[in-house]
Amino acid sequence: MTTHEVFNQVPPLVDHDTADDAALLDGLAREGAGWATGEVRELGRLAGSEPAIEHGRLANEHPPVLRTHDRYGHRIDEVEFHPSWHDLMRTAVAHGLHAAPWADDRVGAHVARAAKFYTWRPDAGHGCPISMTYAAVPALRHAPDLAARYEPLLTATAYDFGLRTPLTKRGLLAGMSMTEKQGGSDVRANTTAARPQPDGSYRLTGHKWFTSAPMCDVFLTLAQAPGGLTCFLLPRVLPDGSRNPMRLMRLKDKLGNRSNASSEVEYDDAVAWRIGDEGRGVRTIIDMVNLTRLDCVIGAAAGMRQGVITAAHHAAHRRAFGRYLVDQPLMRNVLADLAVESEAATVLMMRLAGATDRSARGDATETAFKRIALAVGKYWVCKRWPGHAAEALECLGGNGYVEESGMPRLFRESPLNSIWEGSGNVAALDVLRALAGQPEVMAAFQAEVELAAGADRRLDAAVREVLAALNDPADLEMRARRVVEQLALVLQGALLVRHGHPAVADVFCASRLAGDHGHAYGTLPPGVDFAAIITRATPKLT
Numbered sequence: 001m002t003t004h005e006v007f008n009q010v011p012p013l014v015d016h017d018t019a020d021d022a023a024l025l026d027g028l029a030r031e032g033a034g035w036a037t038g039e040v041r042e043l044g045r046l047a048g049s050e051p052a053i054e055h056g057r058l059a060n061e062h063p064p065v066l067r068t069h070d071r072y073g074h075r076i077d078e079v080e081f082h083p084s085w086h087d088l089m090r091t092a093v094a095h096g097l098h099a100a101p102w103a104d105d106r107v108g109a110h111v112a113r114a115a116k117f118y119t120w121r122p123d124a125g126h127g128c129p130i131s132m133t134y135a136a137v138p139a140l141r142h143a144p145d146l147a148a149r150y151e152p153l154l155t156a157t158a159y160d161f162g163l164r165t166p167l168t169k170r171g172l173l174a175g176m177s178m179t180e181k182q183g184g185s186d187v188r189a190n191t192t193a194a195r196p197q198p199d200g201s202y203r204l205t206g207h208k209w210f211t212s213a214p215m216c217d218v219f220l221t222l223a224q225a226p227g228g229l230t231c232f233l234l235p236r237v238l239p240d241g242s243r244n245p246m247r248l249m250r251l252k253d254k255l256g257n258r259s260n261a262s263s264e265v266e267y268d269d270a271v272a273w274r275i276g277d278e279g280r281g282v283r284t285i286i287d288m289v290n291l292t293r294l295d296c297v298i299g300a301a302a303g304m305r306q307g308v309i310t311a312a313h314h315a316a317h318r319r320a321f322g323r324y325l326v327d328q329p330l331m332r333n334v335l336a337d338l339a340v341e342s343e344a345a346t347v348l349m350m351r352l353a354g355a356t357d358r359s360a361r362g363d364a365t366e367t368a369f370k371r372i373a374l375a376v377g378k379y380w381v382c383k384r385w386p387g388h389a390a391e392a393l394e395c396l397g398g399n400g401y402v403e404e405s406g407m408p409r410l411f412r413e414s415p416l417n418s419i420w421e422g423s424g425n426v427a428a429l430d431v432l433r434a435l436a437g438q439p440e441v442m443a444a445f446q447a448e449v450e451l452a453a454g455a456d457r458r459l460d461a462a463v464r465e466v467l468a469a470l471n472d473p474a475d476l477e478m479r480a481r482r483v484v485e486q487l488a489l490v491l492q493g494a495l496l497v498r499h500g501h502p503a504v505a506d507v508f509c510a511s512r513l514a515g516d517h518g519h520a521y522g523t524l525p526p527g528v529d530f531a532a533i534i535t536r537a538t539p540k541l542t
Contacts, residue, residue: 008319010313010317010318010399013310013539014048014050015048015049016048016539016540016542017041017045017539017540018306019115020044023343023350023536024040025040027347027353031111031350031351032354033108033357034108039116040116043095044119046091047120047121048539055087055122056084057084059084060123060259062082063261064081064085064261065251066263067080075247076243077247079214081215085125086159089161092126093158094157096113097117097127099136099154102138103151103152111353114350117295118349119302121299121303123259124413125257125258126260128257128260129212131291131299132212132288133216135176135287136220137155138291138360139285139287140154140220142231142284143233143273150218150233153169153171154171154173159171161215163217163237166235166237169217172216173218174216175211175214175216175218176220176288177208179209179210180192180206193205193223194230194232196226201272202232202273202274203269203271204221204234204269204271204272205268208267210252210264212261213261215236217235219235219246220232220275220288222281222282225279228278228280229281230277230281230284231285233273234246234267234272238271245268245270246267246270247265248263255412255415256413256414257412257416258412289421293374293375293421293422294374297348297374298349300381300382300384300385300417301346301349303385303389304341305346307342307389307410308338308342308537310410312339312539314396314400315331332534333523333530335395335534336524336528339536340533341388341521342537343504344496345381347496347499347500348488348491348492352370352373355370355373364440365444369441373445373448376488376491378421378422378427380485382417383424386415389407389413390414391521428480431480435470451498452493452497455497456493456505456506459497459509459513461513462490462493463490463494466487469486489513492512493505493509493512501533503532503533507525507528511523
């Protein structure tokens with residue numbers, strides 16, 4: 001017997017183009033990768049399709065399983081993934097979201113890759129091995145002989161899953177393995193030992209507390225060699241086809257990112273080859289860390305975009321108290337506030353991708369700018385995502401708290417990027433180190449924000465305020481978070497004033513820089529062009 005009629009339900013957010021994002025597409029052209037617009041839009045339509053969204057759900061509903069031994073008792077240390085994980089990985093690699101830009105001579109190749117990484121987000125977890133593979137190449141180049149052999153396979157667009165001799169495969173994935181129990185972010189406290197061998201290799205014995213994506217083919221890892229902390233390349237399978245003794249002890253039971261396997265490992269006399277000089281491990285692997293920090297910013301910006309378009313889509317189709325939610329003033333304020341935060345993150349992300357591209361081509365000024373802006377952006381954008389995800393979830397009410405909406409998964413994902421590759425304190429202190437040790441870094445940052453000088457009095461005042469804060473050495477380390485927040489806001493403001501939609505730039509300067517804003521989302525001042533801002537965040541279904 002039918003008890004009621006189902007109505008006033010929001011249609012599924014499927015069959016839309018996730019690259020239909022003005023801030024993304026404008027940035028793509030501005031940063032030198034307009035030639036990739038068609039590729040990005042193609043991937044965006046695929047990402048917004050029902051099959052891709054379902055693959056993302058299934059990869060999280062069926063997390064990876066560790067198999068330490070086979071049925072006969074042989075040690076195998078393998079991780080099984082759901083077929084949807086492999087489908088997502090196959091698409092990401094085929095579209096060059098991993099290390100492909102390092103083999104692409106076109107101007108803007110790294111910008112195009114950033115836009116694709118932002119666009120292809122049916123699942124965040126599989127982005128981890130994709131990101132690490134992208135970031136491994138510059139560090140690997142500290143060992144030219146190793147790079148000559150491995151880089152062509154790391155940049156290949158073939159997803160070739162399975163533990164086999166790396167140089168016999170069609171394509172490779174790379175991971176990083178740095179953190180130990182006793183040290184955390186303080187990798188200089190690592191105890192894993194590396195013993196040099198007569199053939200030039202090393203034997204590693206010790207442990208790693210966090211090694212994500214342990215089914216990658218090769219890992220960049222840190223160990224204490226006779227000359228100090230050193231970076232090494234460690235394959236899962238040795239050239240003779242035998243398994244390298246990198247033992248997977250267990251998989252982590254994580255808050256989010258559940259489709260991706262994160263493990264504890266032990267090296268039991270594992271074979272590795274040195275990358276860079278002994279004692280310079282941190283300086284060597286920092287090239288990898290900086291690029292994974294870029295992907296932390298991209299991932300957080302993409303998460304904000306997913307949150308706001310889901311909220312806007314819901315508000316456009318759900319009625320309450322006789323009106324659609326999107327037509328109600330307070331909901332419009334919330335949606336516009338979320339959209340402004342999202343757009344500011346996207347504009348900054350694309351500027352960082354442009355700096356990365358030009359830095360890779362030898363631009364010293366862009367290298368100096370990237371050195372500070374990447375740490376600033378990593379700190380701030382990643383910090384803003386959890387609150388943004390919570391507010392976007394609330395726009396759906398009780399429906400948003402239910403797994404089927406997808407919002408709980410987004411919310412669980414949101415704290416990760418702030419923790420990975422240096423938590424908030426590490427990122428903030430890294431900014432101070434850059435400013436103290438490299439004068440050209442501050443000069444590059446100041447030159448960037450001064451491009452918007454005179455365009456907005458609120459921005460000009462905020463720039464003066466942060467420069468004064470930096471020039472005051474008293475308690476600077478204690479004030480690091482406040483100062484880095486100010487740096488992030490003036491950089492976002494300068495970029496929006498120059499390149500953003502006028503309504504977005506105006507409300508950003510009023511709320512984030514001039515303080516005309518409360519302590520929660522949805523507290524924008526009167527006079528905001530809500531319609532223009534919300535329209536930019538409302539997805540179009542095909």
